[in-house]
Amino acid sequence: MIKLLTSESARLCDRRQIEKGTSSLLLMQRAAEGLFDFISGKNFKKAAIICGKGNNGGDGYALAAIMQEKGLDPTLFCTEGELTGDAEYYSRKYTGRRMPLSGNENFGGFDVIVDALLGTGVNKPVTGLYKAVIESINASGIFVLACDLPSGLNATNGRIQGLAVKADATVTFAAMKTGLVLADGPDCCGKTIVWDIGVETESCDAYLAEEKDVASCFRPLKSNTHKGTNKRTGIIGGSKNFAGAPLLSLMGESALRTGAGLAGIGFPDFLYDAFAVRALHTMLYPQKSDNGVIAFDEKQLDYFTSCDAVALGMGMGKCADIDKILRFICRKENVKVVLDADGLNNVSGGAIKELGARLVLTPHVKEFARLAGKEVETVLNNPVEEAKNFAAESGAVVMLKSNTTVVTDGDKVILCNFGTPAMATGGSGDLLSGVTAGLLARTGDRLNSAVAACAVTGTAAKIALKEFSEFSLLPADTSLYIAKAVKLLLRAEKAQRY
Numbered sequence: 001m002i003k004l005l006t007s008e009s010a011r012l013c014d015r016r017q018i019e020k021g022t023s024s025l026l027l028m029q030r031a032a033e034g035l036f037d038f039i040s041g042k043n044f045k046k047a048a049i050i051c052g053k054g055n056n057g058g059d060g061y062a063l064a065a066i067m068q069e070k071g072l073d074p075t076l077f078c079t080e081g082e083l084t085g086d087a088e089y090y091s092r093k094y095t096g097r098r099m100p101l102s103g104n105e106n107f108g109g110f111d112v113i114v115d116a117l118l119g120t121g122v123n124k125p126v127t128g129l130y131k132a133v134i135e136s137i138n139a140s141g142i143f144v145l146a147c148d149l150p151s152g153l154n155a156t157n158g159r160i161q162g163l164a165v166k167a168d169a170t171v172t173f174a175a176m177k178t179g180l181v182l183a184d185g186p187d188c189c190g191k192t193i194v195w196d197i198g199v200e201t202e203s204c205d206a207y208l209a210e211e212k213d214v215a216s217c218f219r220p221l222k223s224n225t226h227k228g229t230n231k232r233t234g235i236i237g238g239s240k241n242f243a244g245a246p247l248l249s250l251m252g253e254s255a256l257r258t259g260a261g262l263a264g265i266g267f268p269d270f271l272y273d274a275f276a277v278r279a280l281h282t283m284l285y286p287q288k289s290d291n292g293v294i295a296f297d298e299k300q301l302d303y304f305t306s307c308d309a310v311a312l313g314m315g316m317g318k319c320a321d322i323d324k325i326l327r328f329i330c331r332k333e334n335v336k337v338v339l340d341a342d343g344l345n346n347v348s349g350g351a352i353k354e355l356g357a358r359l360v361l362t363p364h365v366k367e368f369a370r371l372a373g374k375e376v377e378t379v380l381n382n383p384v385e386e387a388k389n390f391a392a393e394s395g396a397v398v399m400l401k402s403n404t405t406v407v408t409d410g411d412k413v414i415l416c417n418f419g420t421p422a423m424a425t426g427g428s429g430d431l432l433s434g435v436t437a438g439l440l441a442r443t444g445d446r447l448n449s450a451v452a453a454c455a456v457t458g459t460a461a462k463i464a465l466k467e468f469s470e471f472s473l474l475p476a477d478t479s480l481y482i483a484k485a486v487k488l489l490l491r492a493e494k495a496q497r498y
Contacts, residue, residue, distance in 0.1 A: 001207035002194075004415065005175045006384070007120045007155035009205050013174060017199045027197050028055065028086050032062035034171045034195030035114060035147060036070075039063075044112040044143070047074040050101070050133065051087070052151075056119025058087030059147045063114060064094040075110070077101050079117075079129070103132025107140040115165045116147040120155035120177065125162030134163050146170040149177060150188040157381055158182030158404075166190075174199040178206055178384055181404050181417050206384055206406075206413035209451050211459075214489050217439050217452040218259065230261030231441040234303065234310035235282075235434060236325070237341075238267040240292025242315030243274060247427050250479040251311065251434025252282035257482040258456060260438040264303050268294050296321035296328070304329050309336045309441035311433040313343015322346040330355050336440050338362060340433040344371060356395030360446050362433055364401045388413050397446040399436075399454070401429060407450045414451050418458030422470035423478070431475045432457045435482065460485035 005013065018024050039047060049064050051057035057079070067074045076098035083091055107113055115137060117130065126134060134152055137144060144167045149155050152164030158179040170189040172180060174197055180189050222229075233255040237248055252263035263282045267275055268289035275284050285304070288297040294316060304310050310329055313322070322343055329335060337355070339347060340362045352359065352371070361371070365383070369376045372390045379386050379400075387400040392410030400406040404417040436453035443449050460481040461473060468477050 001209055001213055001414065003175045003201055003204040004178045004181070004206040004208055005201065006178050006205045010120060010155070010174065010177060013199050013201050022198060025086050025089060027199065028058050028062050028090065030197035031059045031148070031173050031195070032066050032090075034173065034193075034197065035059065035063045035145065036066045037195070038145060038169065038171050038193060039067075039112060039114075042112070042143070045072060046110045047072070047112050047114055048107050048110040049074050049076050049114040050117050050137065051076055051078045052117040052119070053079050053081060053083050053087065054119060054121070055085050055087065056116050056147055057083065058085055058090055060114060060116025061087055061090035061094055063116070064096065065090055068094055068096050073097070075099065077105060101129060101133050103129050103136065105133065105136040107136070107142050110142055113137055113140060113142050113144045114147060115144055115151050115167060117165075118151035119147070120149050122152060122154060122161050126152045126164075127162065131163050134165050138166050143168050144190075146189060148172050149179065153179055153185060153188050155179040157383065158185035159380065160184045160188065164188050169193065171195050173197045175201045175204065176208060178415070181208055181415055182383065183380070183403070186403065186417065206415050209414050209416045209418070209455065211455065211489050214452040214455045216448050217443050217445070218486065218490055227261030230259055231308040232262045232264070232306060233260040233437045233441040234264050234266065234307040234329075235314075235437065236266035236287070236294070236304065236310060236312045237314035237316050237430070238271055239294065239315055239317035239319070240268070240270075241317055243271055244315045244427070244430070247430055247475060248314065249275060249278045249282060250476055251314070251430060252279070254431060254434045254479050254482050255438025255441070256281055258435050258438040258453075258486060259442045261442075263438070264307070266294070266301070266304060268292070293317045293319045294321065294325070296324040298328065301325065301328055305332050305335070307332075307335055307441065308444070309338065309437045311338040311340060311437035313340045313346075314430040314433060316342040316346070318342070319346055323348050323351045326351055326355065330358055334444070336360065336444065336446060338433045338437045338440065340429060352394050352396060359394075359396040360399065360436060360440065360450055361396045362399045362401060362429060362436070364429070368398070368400050384413055384415075397450055399450050401432075405454050407447065407454065409447045412447065414447070416451055416454035416458070418455045420458065420461050420465060420470065422465055422468075422473040423458070423461050425474060427475035428457075428461075428478065431479055455489055456482060456485050459489060463488070
């Protein structure tokens with residue numbers, strides 16, 4: 001896993017390193033060396049370096065000084081006024097061509113633009129001259145290299161602050177920033193390179209999951225393994241308005257594709273015919289219904305009390321019996337429940353508080369805001385902290401779904417960016433819940449199962465895109481590649497070991 005820092009933590013790590021005796025000028029020099037290493041590797045010769053007043057601008061000035069020492073002739077585009085911190089030192093060290101920023105820059109003749117304008121401290125909309133300069137950079141058509149973070153991007157939450165530089169590559173220092181992988185970050189940063197400047201990052205705010213990190217959920221099977229060894233999975237969902245019979249069946253099959261031994265599907269009894277013609281590998285458990293939704297019935301829920309993990313809530317509509325069903329299933333001491341969609345919308349806060357240690361919650365941002373009693377903007381502005389706090393208070397593992405999903409047990413936070421925009425289609429989250437339930441049944445590990453499910457489902461979608469357009473991909477298409485995704489991820493982990 002890759003360490004991630006928020007803007008505040010990155011500044012704190014810098015300060016602690018300086019307090020230990022490392023010169024701030026040396027840190028700036030090392031940062032500039034990272035930028036130059038990238039530029040020289042690309043064989044860029046004519047650089048336009050855009051420098052602000054702070055330390056990010058200082059990195060740009062230091063880069064200009066290095067390039068001049070190497071016989072190159074970069075041009076500085078600088079903000080007017082007094083420089084702060086160590087930027088003044090490197091500004092004096094560079095003696096070449098410089099021009100004041102106007103907002104109407106013409107970058108013709110350059111082969112690279114280095115964005116060292118604003119850095120990691122941006123937390124309000126970019127306006128005035130800075131906005132005009134960013135517009136000029138984005139309109140240039142020239143390769144853009146961002147220094148530490150694209151200007152205008154929030155380093156903590158990844159949201160664009162009015163306008164941000166769209167970089168082709170970003171050299172970030174000491175550690176990845178959470179904002180580079182959350183929200184708008186991936187669209188702004190391009191290829192990201194972490195450059196070591198000698199700053200210790202013993203602790204971090206979150207981790208970014210890698211392909212090799214799913215291995216703990218796929219231990220080699222023993223020779224005497226049987227279906228009971230691989231555990232039972234249950235899927236409960238559907239209603240009159242959300243029949244979804246094929247999709248729920250695919251969820252059960254995807255649970256089996258990730259190693260579960262048995263999978264059973266619970267659905268409203270009036271949908272039996274639809275399920276019967278589709279379910280080849282899953283067992284069917286029709287449930288009593290009332291006004292088009294599942295109604296609580298102990299006898300018909302009996303199979304699910306024997307499961308090791310159950311995914312509950314997909315397409316259930318306004319089911320008044322969610323709490324009863326959840327509590328009944330959880331009579332079995334070790335059963336875990338993946339609560340999704342209408343399960344999240346209808347469950348009571350009391351049930352979550354009472355059973356949190358058994359739950360994996362899979363909300364998107366709006367669902368999470370309702371659960372946590374927060375405004376959507378509050379969640380978007382700090383998704384890592386909000387998800388972590390809710391998980392800590394409830395005892396549940398939270399999978400806050402977005403382009404980069406935040407997975408946390410209230411202690412450890414893991415960000416998962418395995419997916420693709422092609423998954424922005426109704427039903428993708430349902431498929432994710434089925435995969436999560438399958439992994440959870442077999443391993444019993446809520447946090448790692450959630451991470452592995454993100455990896456498997458996202459990887460399957462990417463494999464599917466070899467045959468489907470990103471505008472045409474459906475969850476059913478993704479489900480066809482679950483097995484290939486598992487094999488690919490295990491191959492990546494094996495390659496890492498050897």
